[in-house]
Amino acid sequence: MAELSDKEMVNFSPLMKRFTFNAFMVSGFTPISPGSRLDFFIHRPEGMKGYMLNLTLKGAGVIRHAKGEFHCVADEMLLFPPGVLHHYGRAKESPAWDHLWIYFIPRPYWIDWLHWDRTEGNIGRMQLTRSADSQQVANQFKDVIRWNAASEPLSEAMAMNTLERIILELFQRQPTSNHHNRDPRIQTVCHYLNEHLAEDVRIEDLARMTFLSSSRLTHIFRKEMGNTIFGWRESQRISRACDLLQQTQLSITQIARAVGYEDPLYFSRIFSQHRHLSPREYRKKFERIPLF
Known part of the structure; x- marks a missing residue:
């Protein structure tokens, strides 16, 4: 056509x-x-x-x-x-x-x-x-x-x-929803991590939540999600940070803390590894579109 x-x-x-x-x-x-x-x-x-x-x-x-x-x-x-x-x-x-x-x-x-x-x-x-x-x-x-x-x-x-x-x-492209046969214990962990992105979470606590040993949970999570628990959480934190950079006027330090990083320099380094841009450079892509 x-x-x-x-x-x-x-x-x-x-x-x-x-x-x-x-x-x-x-x-x-x-x-x-x-x-x-x-x-x-x-x-x-x-x-x-x-x-x-x-x-x-x-x-x-x-x-x-x-x-x-x-x-x-x-x-x-x-x-x-x-x-x-x-x-x-x-x-x-x-x-x-x-x-x-x-x-x-x-x-x-x-x-x-x-x-x-x-x-x-x-x-x-x-x-x-x-x-x-x-x-x-x-x-x-x-x-x-x-x-x-x-x-x-x-x-x-x-x-x-x-x-x-x-x-x-x-x-x-939906990392959680597109597998109906995904282990419900892993879905529970993903949901909990997304709801508590800024908090320190121990694998032992997640394991107790799912009635698994820490080693067993770690193994199943990596098999199901293709990433470690903390690696997956990090990608979710960066995704949330992208939203905040686009849609708010929060400082880089405030955004870092909002997604769980107390050290803004460390946050910037991790962000750059994921997006190949610093948080400030990423925000500049959207600065011509005021958010308020």
């Missing part, structure tokens, strides 16, 4: 033409710049009957939910489940918020794949860490849009097939 240009894809914004969401799937591309026709907030207090996937391509959006709000930035995926508040728009000081989206009613066997590890206000969040991953997902979104626009035989089936692939590949 011939590719659609960004200009052509704008026609698929639900705000640019009449759309019905009484279909199994609707998809589009919404580029927003200050003062443009599309530059206003969507507000659906009761959410929608289906799910909504959203991929930010450029700029930042602000997503409001029952307990607060957060900013989504380039290469970030969002998943809105049914019945969850939709209240979002371009972040006030961002020069743009260009995003691709797909609204869909899932096939019954998809439901188990629509659980993401990280949620905020019941909205799934996932940052695609490599530009190649983001480009691949964006191309798949565009394929869905193209098939939705086509009048060829089986075009709807092709669109649904592409969407299923997107859902599966995103689910595979």
Whole structure:
């Protein structure tokens, strides 16, 4: 199929033409710049009957939910489940918020794949860490849009097939949720560590929690997660620090302590090992988008 240009894809914004969401799937591309026709907030207090996937391509959006709000930035995926508040728009000081989206009613066997590890206000969040991953997902979104626009035989089936692939590949990126057969004791440990990221936790305490010996827990955890307990916790701490650097004005020292590092120099060194940027350099990538 011939590719659609960004200009052509704008026609698929639900705000640019009449759309019905009484279909199994609707998809589009919404580029927003200050003062443009599309530059206003969507507000659906009761959410929608289906799910909504959203991929930010450029700029930042602000997503409001029952307990607060957060900013989504380039290469970030969002998943809105049914019945969850939709209240979002371009972040006030961002020069743009260009995003691709797909609204869909899932096939019954998809439901188990629509659980993401990280949620905020019941909205799934996932940052695609490599530009190649983001480009691949964006191309798949565009394929869905193209098939939705086509009048060829089986075009709807092709669109649904592409969407299923997107859902599966995103689910595979969920380190905790994507293995239904994962040992529930390891899930308990992961959940506890995420809830107590800034605290000192001993393996002996985790072992007692799961009724395992320390050595047995260490062995099972590494087999299930592909990392040591403290190595996995460290990656979660760095991920949380990235959020704080993007979305708050906290100092590096405050962020370090918020994720469990008393020494900000040590935190900076660990952060750089994971992200190949210092915390300050990482924050500069987002400093053109004020957070308040």
